[in-house]
Amino acid sequence: MKTFFTNLAYKFQRFMTGRYGIDKLWSALLIFYLISVIIANIVYRYSKISYIAFLLLSTAIFIFALFRVFSKNIEMRRSENESWLRFTGKIKKELTYQKDKWNQRKTHKFIKCRKCKKILRLPKHKGKINVTCPHCKNQFIINTGKKKEL
Numbered sequence: 001m002k003t004f005f006t007n008l009a010y011k012f013q014r015f016m017t018g019r020y021g022i023d024k025l026w027s028a029l030l031i032f033y034l035i036s037v038i039i040a041n042i043v044y045r046y047s048k049i050s051y052i053a054f055l056l057l058s059t060a061i062f063i064f065a066l067f068r069v070f071s072k073n074i075e076m077r078r079s080e081n082e083s084w085l086r087f088t089g090k091i092k093k094e095l096t097y098q099k100d101k102w103n104q105r106k107t108h109k110f111i112k113c114r115k116c117k118k119i120l121r122l123p124k125h126k127g128k129i130n131v132t133c134p135h136c137k138n139q140f141i142i143n144t145g146k147k148k149e150l
Contacts, residue, residue, distance in 0.1 A: 019072055020068060020077040028084065036061060037054075037058045040055045097119075106124070108122060108123055109122045109123075111142060113136060114140055118135045122142065123144065125144060128141055129141070129142060129144060
């Protein structure tokens with residue numbers, strides 16, 4: 001029995017040679033598939049047409065995910081995954097920025113440079129300070145709040 005599964009694994013490895021395989025976009029597609037199946041089952045009580053629409057959508061997502069895994073056009077699948085990673089990277093970067101901004105809200109002030117629109121992080125409660133943008137070297141004066149008395 002052990003040799004049967006070992007041989008089956010080798011056959012599958014040979015079958016997958018030259019094919020794209022699994023990546024981050026595949027994982028995301030499976031999550032979207034599961035979410036659409038769950039929504040279809042929730043909507044089933046209220047509208048049969050909506051149920052069929054969500055079921056068709058979930059089936060299409062699953063078929064596309066399988067197509068990507070078994071595709072031999074590796075360059076195209078790599079480019080699709082790269083686009084997906086760029087898209088999710090922008091979202092993760094923005095969420096990280098908002099989290100950092102929230103965590104540092106008591107000690108720092110975040111402002112945009114008036115010339116290049118880059119975001120600068122300045123210490124709070126230093127009064128009026130002269131700021132030089134590290135990106136465009138623009139200088140301006142900003143009030144960061146009243147100085148704290150010790």
